[in-house]
Amino acid sequence: MVERIEGGITAPAGFTAAGVACGIKASGLDLALLVATPAARAAGIFTTNLAVAAPVVVTREHLARSGATTRAVVVNSGCANACTGPSGLDVARAMADDTALAVGCPPEQVLVSSTGVIGAPLDPAKIKAGVLSATQTLGRDQHTAAAEAIMTTDPWSKETAVRADTPAGSFRVGGMAKGAGMIEPNMATMLAFLTTDAEISPGGLHRALREVADPTFNAITVDGETSTNDMVLLLAGGSSGVQIDEGLYPHFVEALHAVCHELALAIVRGGEGASKLVSIHVAGAGSVDEARQAAKAMANSPLVKTAVHGEDPNWGRLVAVAGRAGVAFEPTRARVFVGPVELFGHETVYADREPEAAAHLKQDEVSLIVDLGTGGTASFTAWTCDFSAEYVRINADYRT
Template identity: 40%
Template sequence: MEQDNAQWQVIPGGVTAPKGFMAAGLSAGLKASGAPDLALIVSENDAIAAAVYTQSQVRAACVDYCKQQLDEQASARAILCNSGQANACTGQQGWEDAVTMATTAAQVLATNSSEILIASTGVIGQRIKMDPLVAHIPQLAAQLSDQGSDAAAQAILTTDLVTKSYALETNVDGRPIRIGGIAKGSGMIHPNMATMLSFITCDAAVSPTLWQAMLSRAVDQSFNQITVDGDTSTNDTVIALTNGQSRTAAITGPGPAADQLEAMLTEVCIYLAKSIARDGEGATCLIEVNVSGSSTAADARKIARTIASSSLVKSAIFGRDPNWGRIAGAAGRAGVTLDQSNIMIKLGSFILLDHGQPQPFDHQGAHAYLKACAIDHKPGATESLANPVRITVAVGEGPGKGQAWGCDLSYDYVKINAEYTT
């Protein structure tokens, strides 16, 4: 078991690491490739549910369905997710398909449809292939297992090349609390809450209002700080379930236990968000942008995300070109007040600009640094978030700090998306 932080440990198991959760995934024939395309995550008992959704005005039926359900009650038993078809821009029939997904799963799991949350990902404008989906839900439920997280993580992928999974354990009052998560996303990633989805499970007892607040803050520091291509999706959804099976005292307000739990939740979200950025369509490297010295953390995050999403910055990094002027230009257009005479820019260990003045640096050394950050981007490659391209920007002496993550922009990104439906 790897020690990742003094407060917690990295553990295996993804969404089934927390006590009382099972998962499964299989191929229902929704994808022409025959790849897994239907996933189910189930809590043994009713769980407190929180969610954050895309802010796009064009939303998939599943987003509106989940929002409607959780506006009425902040609890759920299960999450059913299909990949292959987004069920976005599908009109009334798309809504009816979403309802059918939930009611069918509820019947199979012997619970109420109000306890089922749903998600979809795939091509916008395509209805879900409902006949095979409905037919395979009983088989999917029969395969539920406390070892099923990997199968579920595989079944929610679209253009992703690797699964994204993480779990942590901490101790509160001498008892273990676990949080696990899976995610998908590779293209159409610029969340505004890409096509991105993440499902998180926890076995702590937390009040609904506090759990929602924790998730919203964690998302602001993680999924809302990643970008691949600047396109916000119709389907972005993060759902978090916590079922209380750790048998620890209920966390209902501020305090050390709440702080520890939220820190661990944020860490899981950041890891999964970075995994999405690393797996960007056609990407050859992960980019991490660290900004400090702004007036507020929100300003720092805004600058960091603007740099990470700059097509010119991303293209330069793909070409292994330490063209720091593009970084400065992106910082300047982030919509944050700053004094350019205070700006410092560093690429890895190379200081390129200091107090607004260009610095002499080893151009070939910086080029070699960018080359050394290349990732193994083959299907089935072992997921690793080590060795990102690190861009560090200081904009003054303020207390604000923020991070964002992205990837470079390669020829393959254009090829993948030029031929997406053909």
């Protein structure tokens, strides 16, 4: 059984966190520190953008050099340290060195992450001061401060935790995430940090993270953009004493999925300028890959997203996207639903039902369903948000 509990990244035993202000941003918290005692096993998945930021390079290196053993994760917001050349790599490595000195571990046991403006230099003196300050405030009760410190344009912090009860005992999974823009399901798609006090092998940890990321973090989009800095890190400390073997592996995946699913939807709800959470379920596909491809195309369509924002049940836009999504599509047998209301099916238009569909679109959470009409049994659900004038304003003014 999996049950939601209070807390976030420090809900599992063996983890402490802190969030401090060190002057990278003009105001607010901008540096988070997560410490595992003792050192934890770690797994990560990273951006697929070819313009890879310095912290992603260094974190990959450290996971390889440490044998996927991690003592600390340090994250700054306000500056991405991306497209900064050799000097940016030097700063990312100094970020790890300063943290290692502060917590007492080898530098390769420190993972680093950054988010913010691309191309701006990251001040290593501010990072060093921030790390020293963070080590003074570390605690299990500081999880919310850490979640706030990784925010950029996010309207609120995102954290959650669960407890899983199994025949072998109970363990916990916690997490925090950030993401409001540059979010597109092409893992990784944002920053997310996950912890557990279960004990699991490095191979099992990576397997579970990959398995869970696909229907959660890889199923969301805000604007179709994949960042230079995105990563998801999962740390397993083992303090619960529960050993995850093949028999308990489904329990672990269930708990991890619960945390990742909640964080993923929170990212979409907090998308830049968003006013509606939108699920797009594609059915009747020949394969899950085709269903995913079609759902992602619809979720990234500006015409679909603006129609949702305007509460206009314009089902034709969904049909148009399905037809150009590059997957098998049979319009003579296709069906389109807005919420529970079928507006188009088997070449029949139900125009008299549009008022009922428009009423559904007035809700904060909206459901769109498209059956591709191929007779296939595969399906996939993607989550997105509406496009508003506020999204344009935020991104037009991002640096100015």
